[in-house]
Amino acid sequence: MSTVPAATSATKNTRPQIDLTVVRREELSPHMVRIVAGGPGFSAYVNNAFIDRYVKIVFPQPGVDYAQPLDLWTIRETMPRAQWPFTRTYTVRWVDTAAQELAIDFVIHGDEGLAGPWAATAKPGDTFTFTGPGGAxxxxxxADWYLFAGDEAALPVIAAVIESLPADARGLAFIEVDGDADIQHIAAPAGVQVNWVRRNGAPAGEGDLLVSAVADADWPTGRVDVFAHGERGYMKALRDVLFVQRGLERKQVSLSGYWAKGRVEDDFQAEKKLPVGKI
Ligand SMILES: Cc1cc2nc3c(=O)[nH]c(=O)nc-3n(C[C@H](O)[C@H](O)[C@H](O)COP(=O)(O)OP(=O)(O)OC[C@H]3O[C@@H](n4cnc5c(N)ncnc54)[C@H](O)[C@@H]3O)c2cc1C
Known part of the structure; x- marks a missing residue:
């Protein structure tokens, strides 16, 4: 694991620190867990205007002595970056202001990492901290129609976007999952066709199933609005499909890596400044 926590653009005013308590954990599928969180800290959470809203969940470094209660802004002002907590980026799947709760869906991708393993065993009463939300x-x-493409890491955000569309929206979605048991119900408008791309046991973040599904599909006519996110290599390949093969304009496309095969998030974020990390 990297010893340099990811840099942050969060500021006290625009992306405040929120401290929440786990209310319940739901097993959505073999590879995805939903953490529903609330508690007294929820009153500080303010939704932004974006549907792809995300937060940066904080994981204090073992062996570093942080003053309690945790104050991220004091830490950033008084401690060297090498000692800052690690952060992991997650979509806010839904917010229920009446119930004072929000939900975050975590891919369960094995024993490696911080956030996935944390979510796999989180239990009611556990507390956690994030900054945010951001969004774009x-x-x-x-748009005449919408095209969605992503893997499990982008399933929560793609589902949230699809469910926000008007009832007469038209579109195609391609979502890569491990297998049938990982398929989730998405409350899509009738004109939005959701296609599940199954790896059937092959490792995540490899292969060309998702990219081929998008490239080979019969695209409806008219102006498309594209929302494509997921593993970095997938997104680089999709970039070529969208811009080179299909000739789309930059402003029609929201495209970014959500993670990179074999990289912890700190390294993945740092590499965005290098040629290997640019999409
Ligand atoms: C804006 C944004 C929104 C995101 N929303 C979500 C979300 O709602 N739900 C979600 O689960 N993820 C989401 N992600 C992706 C998530 O931030 C990364 O997957 C992150 O690396 C997970 O942290 P970790 O501590 O579990 O693993 P890390 O410590 O970062 O990585 C450990 C190892 O696990 C691998 N790994 C990381 N993620 C995956 C994965 N999804 N599948 C297989 N292997 C993986 C890494 O390549 C590495 O080898 C989002 C990312 C961004 C940028």
């Missing part, structure tokens, strides 16, 4: 995307109201 809303479906373009001018």
């Amino acid at each position: 995307y809303n479906p373009s109201p001018d």
